[in-house]
Amino acid sequence: MKHDDLVGAGTSGERVVIEGHVLDGDGEPVPDAIIEIWQANSYGKYAHPEDQQDKPLEPSFSGYGRIPTDDEGQFRFTTIKPGPVPDLDGKFQAPHIVVSVFARGLLRRLVTRIYFSDEPANATDFVLNLVEASRCETLIAKKIAGVSGKLEWNVILQGPNETVFFDCGL
């Protein structure tokens, strides 16, 4: 069940295409990975009963995507930039997408996040502040020069430039 275009008719928000590669510890592409994403809509509202915020839901936007990598280890999906959602102290987190990575050789899923490069809120995001500054870059999707609406974000499974992964329980 591939689902790489989350934007339906009438979905509000800034449309973005996010693409990148999944690479192993030797920098080799991982052609058998699956990226799963979960995110709020452009208002910062999740399509889920646990989200009690008084914000609009959009029937055209579920917030879920599943994208397999191709033979070159590349993935690409189309979505909208999510709005801010609350953290645990009643403040807001910077806009982000939560990500699971599955692949042969990964005995457990890896959990990470995608943030956006043009966001002043990144500076005060409590999750980014759990990460040493030099590694935060791995969580931020960057604009591709000359291509509007296209962002690059890679998953480096292992090594000096390893992506930051989180312990989320399961």
Place this chain on the structure above:
Amino acid sequence: MAKIVTYRRPNPDSQPPYLHPTYISSIKRAPSKSLIYLPHTLSEVTGPSFTEAAIDVKACDLTRQHSGNPLGERIIVSGRVMDEDGRPLQHSLIEVWQANAAGRYLHKRDQHNAPLDPNFTGSGHTLTDAEGRYRFVTIRPGSYPWGNHHNAWRPAHIHFSLFGPAFASRLVTQMYFPGDPLLPFDPIFNCTADENARNRLISLFDWETTIPSQALGFKFDIILSGREATPMEP
């Protein structure tokens, strides 16, 4: 702000490590740096939901997806999906995929020289009911060789993928069969240190769900999150 309900974490040894060197594929793919502890926020305690509309009702019978019957021993795999307190998780998506009776996947990367079965695709899905129950009809998958080490064979298994209520309860695992002689030698099955946790991945033969003259029943209950959580496997 409304207080959110977070998820209890599994005991450390009850889930596999990322690096398990006897499982060769983990060596270049396991992260080398420590994971960063992520408190559960609204982003982790919410997650995708799937309605009846997204489900193909025929997808829970893997023996009826083609014009003929697949070869192999017909089985019924059923059980309950529960949360950490034993409460049923209703209307939760379960996906399964497996090799055919000869031990071959319908996948371009599977080059094992066992035959494909034109009447068996090997993938299915269903939603749990109001009591958290699910049921698949399928055939018993075969064991197959793999390149992990000399004379390596995977025990017969069915892959399970579950969402549960939230991003934090997402689980992909494998179900095994009782009495499989390959289990003690399988680096994937043995990657979970806690023996009790590991044994939760072995289904039970079940007379209750066995149908006379039709199919053997196997029971496989799954716990998403918490101390008794079912271990993950790729």
